[in-house]
Amino acid sequence: MSAPSFRIEFDPAHGRAVDLEPGIQRITAPNESPFTFRGTNTYLLGDDKVAVIDPGPAIDSHYNLLIDTLKGRTVTHIIVTHTHMDHSPLARPLQEATGAPVFAEGVHRDSRELHLGEKNSLDAAADHDFAPDHILADGEIIEGDGWKLETLHTPGHTKNHACFALLDTDMLFSGDHVMAWSTSIVAPPDGSMSDYMSSLAKLMERKETLYWPGHGSRLQRAPEFVRALRAHRKMRETAVFSRIKSGDRSIQEIVKVIYKDTDPRLHGAAGLSVFAHIEDLIEQGKIECDGPPSLDGIYLPV
Numbered sequence: 001m002s003a004p005s006f007r008i009e010f011d012p013a014h015g016r017a018v019d020l021e022p023g024i025q026r027i028t029a030p031n032e033s034p035f036t037f038r039g040t041n042t043y044l045l046g047d048d049k050v051a052v053i054d055p056g057p058a059i060d061s062h063y064n065l066l067i068d069t070l071k072g073r074t075v076t077h078i079i080v081t082h083t084h085m086d087h088s089p090l091a092r093p094l095q096e097a098t099g100a101p102v103f104a105e106g107v108h109r110d111s112r113e114l115h116l117g118e119k120n121s122l123d124a125a126a127d128h129d130f131a132p133d134h135i136l137a138d139g140e141i142i143e144g145d146g147w148k149l150e151t152l153h154t155p156g157h158t159k160n161h162a163c164f165a166l167l168d169t170d171m172l173f174s175g176d177h178v179m180a181w182s183t184s185i186v187a188p189p190d191g192s193m194s195d196y197m198s199s200l201a202k203l204m205e206r207k208e209t210l211y212w213p214g215h216g217s218r219l220q221r222a223p224e225f226v227r228a229l230r231a232h233r234k235m236r237e238t239a240v241f242s243r244i245k246s247g248d249r250s251i252q253e254i255v256k257v258i259y260k261d262t263d264p265r266l267h268g269a270a271g272l273s274v275f276a277h278i279e280d281l282i283e284q285g286k287i288e289c290d291g292p293p294s295l296d297g298i299y300l301p302v
Contacts, residue, residue, distance in 0.1 A: 003228060003231075003232050004183075004228040004229045007217055007219075008181050012028035012038035014028060015065065017065070023045065023147065024043060024044070027044070027056075027062070028041050030062065031059060031062075031086055034265050034269075035185065037182065038215070040057060040086040040087060040215060041212070042055055042066060043173060043212060044069065044070070045144070045147055047145070048145070049073065049076050050070070050073055051076060051142075054079070054081055055091050056086065056087065056089075057087075058089040058093075074098075075100040078095055078100050079102075079104070079142065080104040081104075081164070081173065081174075081177075082158040082176065083104070083108035083127040084158065087214060088104075101133040102132045103134045104134075104135070105135065105153060106132065106160045109160065111159045111191055118292070121295070125190075136151040136162060137151065142164070147166060149165065149167065151164060152202065153199075154175075154177045154199035155198075156186055156192055156199045157176045159192070159195075161175055165206065169208075171211070171212065172208040172211050173211075174211040174213045176214045177196075179214065180213060180216050180217050182215075183273075184196070186273055188279050193237075193280040194280045194283060196276075200226055200233070201230065203226050206223070208223075236277060237281065240277045241287065244287055244299050245301045249298050249300070250296070250298065251275055252271065255274055275293070275294075286302055287300060287302060288300055288302055
């Protein structure tokens with residue numbers, strides 16, 4: 001199995017809405033960073049009566065463009081894939097402006113309980129004020145004017161992450177779970193690698209071939225990409241386990257080796273990813289820690 005072929009060619013077209021398919025538009029927020037790529041994608045689904053998927057970050061220019069694009073149309077649904085600060089904060093202002101109800105898997109919460117003295121390193125990235133009007137069950141159908149979305153619970157990147165399959169098409173809105181430009185950050189306790197891997201396996205059973213992700217361009221040949229992405233994650237797990245068996249004892253030591261070709265600005269995120277793999281390896285009984293697992297823990301093979 002080859003590594004996923006990431007696609008970094010993407011024109012965000014900041015300042016305007018882009019027509020993608022009949023009844024689907026994209027507006028990309030101007031919040032570029034090493035973690036958000038060219039910005040967060042907001043999708044408009046429908047023609048005269050529309051759903052807004054991931055309203056986006058609290059940036060005035062993005063909100064104003066969204067409102068301008070929606071003029072003369074009725075917003076019937078506001079749908080959120082997950083509650084990071086670049087995806088959900090505009091849900092409430094948009095609801096106040098349009099009266100549309102908000103749909104999501106639920107409120108933001110950690111993937112596991114915090115250990116004694118532990119702090120969530122991504123807590124500032126979480127939208128703790130978010131509260132949906134409708135909590136969506138796995139498999140629940142949301143229906144609008146000319147479209148139907150199937151809710152797919154896909155925890156891993158966050159506990160409350162969900163993807164949405166556009167029924168009667170080959171398309172799926174994948175949020176931050178699967179993206180064409182990069183792997184998704186999985187950072188405990190905000191996220192969980194075991195959950196993430198299970199959610200990838202869930203998508204592998206689906207028929208959709210075209211994904212619209214939360215960042216970057218469309219993802220084509222999606223099932224093949226998801227299989228390669230899952231294999232890539234398994235390879236990372238093997239590499240982390242190999243480094244610990246070889247004598248590395250800290251996350252910092254492991255990152256220096258297996259992420260040596262990665263932009264140093266991303267080494268903090270890489271450490272969180274290694275931490276996620278370590279927690280999964282501890283659950284599998286392959287390694288142990290000198291105390292509760294942490295970013296500063298000492299790790300040994302069992």
